[in-house]
Amino acid sequence: MTLPNSSAIDGSPDRPVRIGLLGCGTVGQAFVRTISGQGETIARASGRRLEIGPILVRDTSKPRDGIDLRQLTTDPQDVLRDPTVDLIVEVMGGVEPTGTYLRQALQAGLPVVTANKQLLSRHGAELLALAQSSGTELRFEASACAGIPVIKVLRESLLAAEIFAVTGIVNGTTNYILSEMSRGGMSYADALAQAQALGYAEADPSEDVGGADAAAKMAILASIAFHTNVHFDDVPFEGIDGLHGEDFDLAKDLGFVIKLLGVARLVDGGISVRVHPALVPESHRLAAVRGADNAVLLESGTVRQIMLVGPGAGGTETASAVLADVLSILGTAQGSFLQNALADAGRPLLSPDQTESAFYVRLRVVDRPGVLARIATVFANSGLSIRSVIQRGEGDGARLVLVTHMGSEARMNAALDAMRDMEEVRGEPVLLRLLAEEGA
Ligand code: NAP
Ligand code: HSE
Numbered sequence: 001m002t003l004p005n006s007s008a009i010d011g012s013p014d015r016p017v018r019i020g021l022l023g024c025g026t027v028g029q030a031f032v033r034t035i036s037g038q039g040e041t042i043a044r045a046s047g048r049r050l051e052i053g054p055i056l057v058r059d060t061s062k063p064r065d066g067i068d069l070r071q072l073t074t075d076p077q078d079v080l081r082d083p084t085v086d087l088i089v090e091v092m093g094g095v096e097p098t099g100t101y102l103r104q105a106l107q108a109g110l111p112v113v114t115a116n117k118q119l120l121s122r123h124g125a126e127l128l129a130l131a132q133s134s135g136t137e138l139r140f141e142a143s144a145c146a147g148i149p150v151i152k153v154l155r156e157s158l159l160a161a162e163i164f165a166v167t168g169i170v171n172g173t174t175n176y177i178l179s180e181m182s183r184g185g186m187s188y189a190d191a192l193a194q195a196q197a198l199g200y201a202e203a204d205p206s207e208d209v210g211g212a213d214a215a216a217k218m219a220i221l222a223s224i225a226f227h228t229n230v231h232f233d234d235v236p237f238e239g240i241d242g243l244h245g246e247d248f249d250l251a252k253d254l255g256f257v258i259k260l261l262g263v264a265r266l267v268d269g270g271i272s273v274r275v276h277p278a279l280v281p282e283s284h285r286l287a288a289v290r291g292a293d294n295a296v297l298l299e300s301g302t303v304r305q306i307m308l309v310g311p312g313a314g315g316t317e318t319a320s321a322v323l324a325d326v327l328s329i330l331g332t333a334q335g336s337f338l339q340n341a342l343a344d345a346g347r348p349l350l351s352p353d354q355t356e357s358a359f360y361v362r363l364r365v366v367d368r369p370g371v372l373a374r375i376a377t378v379f380a381n382s383g384l385s386i387r388s389v390i391q392r393g394e395g396d397g398a399r400l401v402l403v404t405h406m407g408s409e410a411r412m413n414a415a416l417d418a419m420r421d422m423e424e425v426r427g428e429p430v431l432l433r434l435l436a437e438e439g440a
Pocket of ligand 2: 202
């Protein structure tokens with residue numbers, strides 16, 4: 001079928017890139033909000049403006065934040081055949097009719113970005129071949145681990161890294177439920193309801209708790225990591241719905257936490273991919289991944305271990321990965337921002353004096369009345385607030401440690417100069433900066 005718009009994205013930087021959206025639920029609405037909220041940043045960094053064109057939904061009367069109702073349609077051809085659309089973003093989910101729509105778009109030469117692991121884990125190889133033969137692109141970063149850029153890392157940075165294992169927490173909903181249950185915060189049912197309310201769960205949450213969602217993601221990750229097509233049906237999976245409360249307590253007594261893991265390995269040249277709940281030692285890096293966060297531990301012959309951690313579900317987080325794919329597609333054009341151009345936002349560089357930290361200062365002082373008060377006055381005069389103080393007697397002197405709240409380097413340097421001038425201070429004060437919650 002030849003569609004009205006079968007051209008690649010118009011290279012003219014003056015014309016906005018118009019996006020046809022399939023689906024406008026949790027991720028779709030967040031994507032529209034992101035495009036509108038970050039429009040200036042996107043334009044400055046990529047040299048292109050993005051705009052949302054027609055949007056396919058099931059029900060045009062549903063309230064949707066920040067969406068112009070006139071853009072909504074229930075006819076997919078209003079999106080797929082719109083001659084002004086440059087690129088399709090698919091965030092409706094499911095295998096059909098979505099697969100049919102994406103085939104139509106790709107055959108027409110339209111680039112496609114999708115968050116759809118259900119479809120990719122079953123028809124990814126065929127859709128990629130179709131994109132290739134149509135001379136266009138299919139990108140799917142958000143289909144595994146939402147906001148974590150793991151697919152791009154595997155496809156580009158680690159393409160030749162001889163990955164032999166991919167072990168991950170790849171479902172945000174179940175990790176959220178397990179985290180809440182293990183800290184005794186919520187029951188299974190309440191935690192699942194909360195994950196649904198927060199937009200983490202699939203339209204059918206049994207996909208999450210039964211392990212199918214994680215299996216789909218592991219099929220996608222294993223396909224890319226091992227350069228071999230792994231189909232959803234190749235991945236045996238178990239979910240968390242069969243776990244018993246007593247196993248959480250027993251695991252804890254034994255020094256483990258229970259996580260839903262995806263495990264993909266090269267074994268004797270073959271590929272094994274599975275999803276199941278597993279006991280993870282409390283000291284393991286994966287044990288510390290909590291809430292809706294995901295993590296993927298990549299093991300490789302060349303770079304040993306790389307672990308990527310970040311948001312594994314959520315509208316805004318997923319929309320960020322979808323946007324990244326859109327920008328990657330724009331970036332593949334000759335002379336685009338990804339081809340050697342450095343975006344210049346014209347932001348001033350701060351001098352070291354302007355940067356802020358909390359500080360740890362260690363001093364040797366003579367042990368005599370009023371010394372601590374004089375040191376405290378130096379900090380006060382420099383505008384630095386003291387958070388804690390330790391004083392330890394050492395022979396005829398004392399070791400004094402002061403930890404401050406956040407303050408500028410300039411203030412700290414002034415305080416150090418004043419202390420160096422004090423005859424009660426012996427030797428050079430030692431200064432360290434704290435990794436504070438507000439920044440380092
Ligand atoms: P959602 O909230 O259920 O939204 C789905 C949207 O698609 C809705 O706007 C719905 O229309 C529309 N839609 C569904 N079937 C349709 C059909 N047959 N025809 C027309 N419109 C249809 O789902 P979501 O959470 O945004 O997820 C979307 C996709 O992103 C899924 O593939 C999901 O696996 C993936 N994903 C989600 C997350 C997340 O955290 N939520 C993270 C990563 C990936 P109505 O609004 O009219 O019902
Ligand atoms: N339902 C999925 C999850 C969304 O909870 O991980 C991200 O793919």
